[in-house]
Amino acid sequence: xxxxxxxxxGMISSATPILLAALGGALTxxxxxxxxxxxxxxxxxxxxxxxxxxxxxxxxxxxxFAILGAILMALIFILFAVVLxxxxxxxxxxxxxxxxxxxxxxxxxxxxxxxxFSSPEIVPIPNLDIxxxxxxxxxxxxxxxxxxxxxxxxxxxxxxxxxxxxxRFGLRLRAAGYNRTxxxxxxxxxxxxxxxxxxLCGVLCGLAGAYLSLGYVTLFSEGMSAGRxxxxxxxxxLVSGNPAGLTLISLLFGFTDGLGLYLQKTLxxxxxxxxxxxxxxxxxxVYSVRTKKKQIA
Amino acid sequence: xxxKFLVNIVGVLLAFLLGAVVMLVQGYNPLDTYxxxxxxxxxxxxxxxxxxxxxxxxxxxxxxxxAFASGPVNLGQPGQLLMGALLATIGGLYVNLPxxxxxxxxxxxxxxxxxxxxxxxxxxxxxxxxxxxxTTLMLNMIADFFTYWAINYPFFEKNSNFPQTPLIAxxxxxxxxxxxxxxxxxxxxxxxxxxxxxxxxxxxxxxxxSGQNSLFSRLxxxxxxKNYIVVMLLTGALAGLAGGLVVMAGPHRFIKxxxxxxxxxxxxxxxxxxxxxxxxxxxxFFFSILQTGSVxxxxxxxxxxxxxxxxxxxxxxxxxxxxxxFESLFAKLEARRKMKEITV
Numbered sequence: 001x002x003x004x005x006x007x008x009x010g011m012i013s014s015a016t017p018i019l020l021a022a023l024g025g026a027l028t029x030x031x032x033x034x035x036x037x038x039x040x041x042x043x044x045x046x047x048x049x050x051x052x053x054x055x056x057x058x059x060x061x062x063x064x065f066a067i068l069g070a071i072l073m074a075l076i077f078i079l080f081a082v083v084l085x086x087x088x089x090x091x092x093x094x095x096x097x098x099x100x101x102x103x104x105x106x107x108x109x110x111x112x113x114x115x116x117f118s119s120p121e122i123v124p125i126p127n128l129d130i131x132x133x134x135x136x137x138x139x140x141x142x143x144x145x146x147x148x149x150x151x152x153x154x155x156x157x158x159x160x161x162x163x164x165x166x167x168r169f170g171l172r173l174r175a176a177g178y179n180r181t182x183x184x185x186x187x188x189x190x191x192x193x194x195x196x197x198x199x200l201c202g203v204l205c206g207l208a209g210a211y212l213s214l215g216y217v218t219l220f221s222e223g224m225s226a227g228r229x230x231x232x233x234x235x236x237x238l239v240s241g242n243p244a245g246l247t248l249i250s251l252l253f254g255f256t257d258g259l260g261l262y263l264q265k266t267l268x269x270x271x272x273x274x275x276x277x278x279x280x281x282x283x284x285x286v287y288s289v290r291t292k293k294k295q296i297a
Numbered sequence: 298x299x300x301k302f303l304v305n306i307v308g309v310l311l312a313f314l315l316g317a318v319v320m321l322v323q324g325y326n327p328l329d330t331y332x333x334x335x336x337x338x339x340x341x342x343x344x345x346x347x348x349x350x351x352x353x354x355x356x357x358x359x360x361x362x363x364a365f366a367s368g369p370v371n372l373g374q375p376g377q378l379l380m381g382a383l384l385a386t387i388g389g390l391y392v393n394l395p396x397x398x399x400x401x402x403x404x405x406x407x408x409x410x411x412x413x414x415x416x417x418x419x420x421x422x423x424x425x426x427x428x429x430x431x432t433t434l435m436l437n438m439i440a441d442f443f444t445y446w447a448i449n450y451p452f453f454e455k456n457s458n459f460p461q462t463p464l465i466a467x468x469x470x471x472x473x474x475x476x477x478x479x480x481x482x483x484x485x486x487x488x489x490x491x492x493x494x495x496x497x498x499x500x501x502x503x504x505x506x507s508g509q510n511s512l513f514s515r516l517x518x519x520x521x522x523k524n525y526i527v528v529m530l531l532t533g534a535l536a537g538l539a540g541g542l543v544v545m546a547g548p549h550r551f552i553k554x555x556x557x558x559x560x561x562x563x564x565x566x567x568x569x570x571x572x573x574x575x576x577x578x579x580x581x582f583f584f585s586i587l588q589t590g591s592v593x594x595x596x597x598x599x600x601x602x603x604x605x606x607x608x609x610x611x612x613x614x615x616x617x618x619x620x621x622x623f624e625s626l627f628a629k630l631e632a633r634r635k636m637k638e639i640t641v
Contacts, residue, residue: 076614084618089370090568094614097561101606108601109323230434237431270446277438281421284432288425 003262005141010258011251013216014276016150017042017208019250022232023160024204026241030164031197032177036092037077038205039229040099045070045209047103050122050220051110059125062214067206073099074202078195096229104222118219125149125214147215149207156204161243173197205229227277234280238287253279304623305569305576308616309583315615316608320600330598337593338586345477349546351585352484353378356539357563358570358577359491360532366495366572367504367528368511373418373433374536374560376440377411381537382544383444384410386551389465389544390452399468404483404541411537412530414440419529423522429529448551461552471546480546487538492574504528508572536560562588562609569613571620584609 021038028035048069053062073095081091111117125148134144164170172193175183180190208228213220231253239245256279260272317327338347357374364371385407394402418436421427445460452462472479495501506514507521515521543555566584570576587609591602 080614080618084622086614086618086621090617091614093372093564093568094610094617097565098607098610098614101603101610105601105603105607108603227434227438230431234431234435237428268446268450270442270449274439274442277435280435281427281432284427285421285425288427292426 005138007255007258007262008142009146010261011254012146012150013254014257015250015254016147016153017211017216018228018232018235018253019247020149020153020156020204020208020211021229022235022246022250023156023243024201024208025232025236026160026243026246027164027173027197027204028194028201029236029241030170030173030177031194032180033081033194033198034088034092035077035198035201036089036233037073037095037229038201038208038232039225039227040092040096041070041073041077041202041205042209042212042229043096043099043103043223043225044073045206046213046224047106047209047220048072049206049210050117050213053124053214054119054122057121057123059123059214062123063125063207063210066210066214067203070206070209071199071202074198074205078198082191082194082198100223103220107220107222114222116219116221122214122218124218125210147211149211149215152207156207157243157247164241164243169193169196231276231280234284238283249283252283300623300627304620305616307623308619309612311619312608312612312615315611316604319604319607325598325600330594330600333597334590334594335586336590337597338590342476343589345475347585347589348481348582349476349478350589351582352478352480352546353539353543353559354562354566354584354588355484355578355581356487356542357536357560358566358581359488359563359574360535360539361564361567362570362572362574362577363491363495363504363535364528364532365567366508367524368508369419369422369525369528369532370428370430371415371418371433371529371532372430372564373415373436373533374539374563375556376433376437377414377533377536378540378543378560379440379444379556380414380540381407381409381411381534382540382551382555383447384413384537385469385541386462386465386544387452389469389549390463393466393468396468396472399466400471400545403465403469403545404538407537407541407544408534409537411533411535411540413533413537415529415533415536419526422529423526444551445553448553452551454550459553461548462550464549465544469545470549471542473546478546480542483538483542487535488574488578491535495574500524500527536563539563558606565609565613569616571617 021042024041025035025038045066049062049066052065053059056062076098077091077095080086080094081088107117108114127145127147128151130144134140164173172183172188176190176193176197183190183193209225212224232250235246235249235253238249253276256275260275263272263275313331317331320327320330337343357378360374360377361371385403388403388406392402393399414436415433418429418432421432422429448460448462454461454463495505503514503519504524506517507519507524511521539559540556543559544551548555562584566577566580570580587605591605594600595602
């Protein structure tokens with residue numbers, strides 16, 4: 001029983017950053033932007049989140065800084081891809097590498113360390129115990145005691161679904177993706193919508209980053225986003241951005257991640273670390289086989 | 298042609314200017330810093346070293362350039378480099394031939410390793426229509442962990458306190474003259490072959506055509522699917538070759554983090570060079586100047602060498618954005634001139 005509870009909790013905690021970044025990616029996906037910069041935005045968020053929490057000894061400031069840091073990355077993306085009309089793919093790759101370089105440089109310059117920085121001065125984001133529910137045996141162990149960001153993510157999923165499908169902004173967002181000329185000619189600037197979607201993506205990636213450096217662990221290490229941004233991009237492509245689908249896919253990835261940790265007793269850790277990436281390939285494989293069948297039928 | 302070079306140079310200068318502002322803000326002297334950077338990597342005895350260091354950058358850059366120019370978004374250079382390095386290392390551990398045979402043998406193994414890994418992605422695309430863009434990225438992570446496992450367990454050097462393999466047979470070491478490593482010769486050969494294929498052969502013409510417009514070239518009778526596989530295998534082989542040469546020229550064994558950031562730098566080089574083969578060579582050497590010089594810069598001026606990583610990304614963003622901007626500007630000027638001719 002304990003193993004099952006451990007697996008479920010592991011699944012939830014490793015799904016959280018992927019889901020947050022994927023929701024951000026979904027917003028830009030609907031707006032018709034080929035946004036592959038989630039990795040860089042998340043990394044920027046993780047660094048600035050740690051920075052804010054360290055200097056102000058407060059996790060809310062940490063979250064705020066994480067969001068601002070990720071928005072900074074989003075602004076660079078906007079400058080090059082939207083304002084200067086540069087290729088989105090090149091901008092994304094450039095921004096990811098810029099983010100990796102800049103966080104490494106600042107880590108060296110501000111904290112005088114290479115590799116990773118941890119300190120008792122960094123205040124982590126607290127875990128929440130839900131009253132009443134936490135006392136129920138099994139269910140309490142699963143539902144209660146997660147990080148604040150985990151609960152926030154549930155809210156974000158609902159909000160994103162509402163925003164995209166039930167509001168005027170969401171309609172315009174999808175219109176920007178379907179046919180931007182049509183949107184432009186109806187008097188709404190498609191570029192403005194695209195910029196808004198990128199900024200929102202920055203906010204969500206910032207939350208994901210804060211979760212990495214202030215929730216999952218309490219430290220910052222170089223390249224700590226470790227491909228999660230890419231996995232979230234794969235998830236967005238798999239379900240065409242649908243928030244409910246993203247939740248399921250992220251939980252699936254989270255599960256394989258937790259499973260990897262559990263398998264460490266029997267397999268070398270290098271193989272168990274591969275599991276989420278192999279799972280992504282398998283998911284893409286299943287998806288492509290299914291689309292093929294649909295096309296034939 | 299002249300205009301193309303001008304745009305690149307202006308872009309690089311703008312990026313340097315931005316870097317100078319960053320340094321000024323932090324209280325460093327930018328002029329002195331840049332001087333030390335270039336003085337270190339271009340000093341008479343050092344330039345051959347800089348050239349040797351450019352080998353993996355240029356080879357992975359060529360790999361990315363050929364891929365991007367021909368259509369496939371092969372971003373798997375990091376994984377392909379590692380697999381090439383691993384296969385060359387294994388060959389060097391278990392086989393011992395005279396140097397004249399050993400070096401080509403290991404280089405072929407390295408290329409096979411890289412082509413094998415890009416071949417996996419090509420196969421997934423060919424049979425299952427899975428985008429190579431995501432699969433190569435995932436294969437990078439898998440190759441990373443796989444090679445790390447390989448040097449920790451089956452090929453681990455006994456009694457070593459660091460994840461690494463034993464040294465490969467000495468006959469497989471690339472000869473060295475002073476600071477110049479003979480891997481430069483292999484790199485130049487690879488460059489000539491790639492340049493010839495891309496610019497002077499039917500295959501290269503077809504590839505570039507498919508890269509510009511896949512549908513058009515298919516209607517024109519180009520076997521797009523076959524070309525896709527060939528390009529993926531070739532670009533994988535180039536990245537693998539880079540990995541093999543890193544092992545054979547440098548530590549002569551596979552140690553942890555041997556791939557460094559070469560392959561991602563190669564991708565950046567291809568982007569800033571706009572997938573042009575000659576520009577890839579030039580920018581590859583230029584990035585090597587920056588990276589080699591960053592060590593000297595840190596020694597003398599105390600500016601951390603990580604600044605160069607940031608500068609590289611800024612150069613890519615500014616040069617590529619600038620290229621698009623200038624091109625539309627020139628097009629506008631051209632149109633205005635023609636308008637005048639008509640009205641007069």
